[in-house]
Amino acid sequence: MSKPTLTTESGAPVADNQNSSTAGVGGPIILQDQHLLEKLARFNRERIPERVVHARGSGAYGYFEVTDDVTAFTRADFLNTVGKRTETFLRFSTVADSLGGPDAARDPRGFALKFYTEEGNYDLVGNNTPVFFIKDPIKFPDFIHSQKRDPFTGKQEPDNVWDFWAHAPEATHQITWLMGDRGIPASYRHMNGYGSHTYQWTNAEGEAFFVKYHFKTNQGIRSLSSEQGAELAGKDPNSHQTDLLQSIERGVYPSWTLYVQIMPAAEAADYRFNPFDLTKVWPHADYPLQRVGRLVLDRNPDNVFAEVEQSAFSPNNFVPGIGPSPDKMLQGRLFAYADAHRYRLGVNHTQLPVNAPKATKANNYGRDGLMATNAYGRHAKNYEPNSYDGPAQTNEALSAPLAVAGYTGTHEAPLHTKDDDFFQAGELYRLMSEDEKKRLVDNIAGGLSQVSRDDVIEKNLAHFHAADQDYGKRVEARVRELRED
Numbered sequence: 098m099s100k101p102t103l104t105t106e107s108g109a110p111v112a113d114n115q116n117s118s119t120a121g122v123g124g125p126i127i128l129q130d131q132h133l134l135e136k137l138a139r140f141n142r143e144r145i146p147e148r149v150v151h152a153r154g155s156g157a158y159g160y161f162e163v164t165d166d167v168t169a170f171t172r173a174d175f176l177n178t179v180g181k182r183t184e185t186f187l188r189f190s191t192v193a194d195s196l197g198g199p200d201a202a203r204d205p206r207g208f209a210l211k212f213y214t215e216e217g218n219y220d221l222v223g224n225n226t227p228v229f230f231i232k233d234p235i236k237f238p239d240f241i242h243s244q245k246r247d248p249f250t251g252k253q254e255p256d257n258v259w260d261f262w263a264h265a266p267e268a269t270h271q272i273t274w275l276m277g278d279r280g281i282p283a284s285y286r287h288m289n290g291y292g293s294h295t296y297q298w299t300n301a302e303g304e305a306f307f308v309k310y311h312f313k314t315n316q317g318i319r320s321l322s323s324e325q326g327a328e329l330a331g332k333d334p335n336s337h338q339t340d341l342l343q344s345i346e347r348g349v350y351p352s353w354t355l356y357v358q359i360m361p362a363a364e365a366a367d368y369r370f371n372p373f374d375l376t377k378v379w380p381h382a383d384y385p386l387q388r389v390g391r392l393v394l395d396r397n398p399d400n401v402f403a404e405v406e407q408s409a410f411s412p413n414n415f416v417p418g419i420g421p422s423p424d425k426m427l428q429g430r431l432f433a434y435a436d437a438h439r440y441r442l443g444v445n446h447t448q449l450p451v452n453a454p455k456a457t458k459a460n461n462y463g464r465d466g467l468m469a470t471n472a473y474g475r476h477a478k479n480y481e482p483n484s485y486d487g488p489a490q491t492n493e494a495l496s497a498p499l500a501v502a503g504y505t506g507t508h509e510a511p512l513h514t515k516d517d518d519f520f521q522a523g524e525l526y527r528l529m530s531e532d533e534k535k536r537l538v539d540n541i542a543g544g545l546s547q548v549s550r551d552d553v554i555e556k557n558l559a560h561f562h563a564a565d566q567d568y569g570k571r572v573e574a575r576v577r578e579l580r581e582d
């Protein structure tokens with residue numbers, strides 16, 4: 098079989114890919130060996146900055162199919178007809194570790210979904226947990242510093258992890274979730290995905306609703322115990338990647354059913370707790386799950402670097418009929434992601450195939466910057482307004498306006514009548530079986546007992562006591578036991 102010719106980057110044939118050019122036999126290498134120089138120089142540039150969080154991940158393409166009519170709540174085009182399919186790309190991830198960290202860690206999992214809709218790409222950048230540790234974005238860099246490697250020791254430190262949490266009573270709910278049975282998913286296929294934040298839907302009449310997204314796995318929830326996780330993380334650090342890749346290659350396509358909880362916008366102000374507080378769930382008894390559609394992953398990327406490492410999701414990528422809520426965390430994220438992409442990938446990252454719209458085309462006046470290609474041709478103007486036939490604004494807001502009142506200032510989010518940082522953590526604890534409670538307490542105490550300062554331990558114990566007396570007592574007893582050992 099005749100093979101194609103190996104070429105340099107500029108397309109010239111390569112004479113020898115085994116021996117570099119030298120000055121005589123056994124002599125030093127000569128500078129004119131273009132192929133060698135190019136190969137070594139390219140190799141030095143093969144890594145880009147990893148994501149500052151969620152560095153380790155796996156991705157797959159698929160589709161979303163609408164199964165239920167939600168047009169009363171949103172005018173989003175991709176949701177407007179039962180049976181309509183939209184191409185998607187989903188990237189799963191762990192959060193705290195760097196690239197190369199083990200998949201089977203006790204850590205939230207990212208669930209970042211891109212819908213390539215006919216009205217532009219819609220990114221829903223969620224996790225496998227319905228809540229989060231904090232509720233103001235100004236705390237996010239400190240929070241992440243405390244969970245990642247310490248600048249001096251170069252490793253994760255229980256002192257830092259728990260010291261941050263000692264100062265973040267609002268994290269008690271998410272800690273209870275993370276240290277519980279769902280804290281180490283058996284694979285990416287066996288976990289749910291959540292939008293976590295409250296988002297806004299707007300229907301064709303301009304009526305606004307607040308919504309929370311729930312993607313329920315159709316593979317069933319499967320998790321690992323701490324011992325199983327530690328063993329698997331050591332034996333096969335790529336366990337989740339292997340599972341996802343092989344399952345799709347075998348034609349066993351993972352799927353999730355999407356449900357939403359829908360709150361009419363007028364009910365938000367008087368709801369018994371702040372519906373935009375990311376540390377809380379909305380009880381299903383108040384707002385039941387309503388089915389929307391089905392997400393199926395059926396194609397692996399051909400190149401992990403090009404399509405997974407370079408994929409970019411921004412919570413600010415909305416389409417008509419969907420918008421943000423006033424959740425402060427979400428508002429902070431609306432800035433953070435595209436900024437990260439411009440740093441990590443460059444200003445033209447939206448032109449990469451995985452990030453570019455597929456069902457429509459971007460059409461605007463941005464042109465230059467690193468790695469620009471000219472997609473517009475020689476006659477297109479790069480300014481607006483213009484007297485030519487360049488693209489023009491629609492004068493239609495994507496979503497309904499949010500009502501605001503009062504003065505600017507560094508305000509805490511408003512407290513509603515039932516708001517506190519602990520009651521939902523207590524409710525989650527009381528839902529657990531005796532065995533689950535035992536594992537939860539062991540997992541928390543396993544970490545907390547390693548903390549060097551008693552005052553930090555005491556502050557954390559106070560949070561578990563506040564959530565539920567029995568919960569607090571048992572964590573305290575187990576921590577004391579482990580510290581006496």
Ligand code: HEM
Nearest residue numbers: 148149151188207208209223224229234237293429433437
């Ligand atoms: C104010 C709070 C937050 C900030 C400032 C923040 C910031 C970031 C940044 C800078 C990245 C890296 C983006 C990149 O390089 O492509 C990232 C990734 C990610 N974040 Fe957040 N984050 C926040 C909260 C959250 C929350 C609450 C969730 C889930 C509900 C979340 C889910 C994710 C996911 C899934 C990724 C990975 C996306 C991917 O696969 O490319 N983050 N975050």
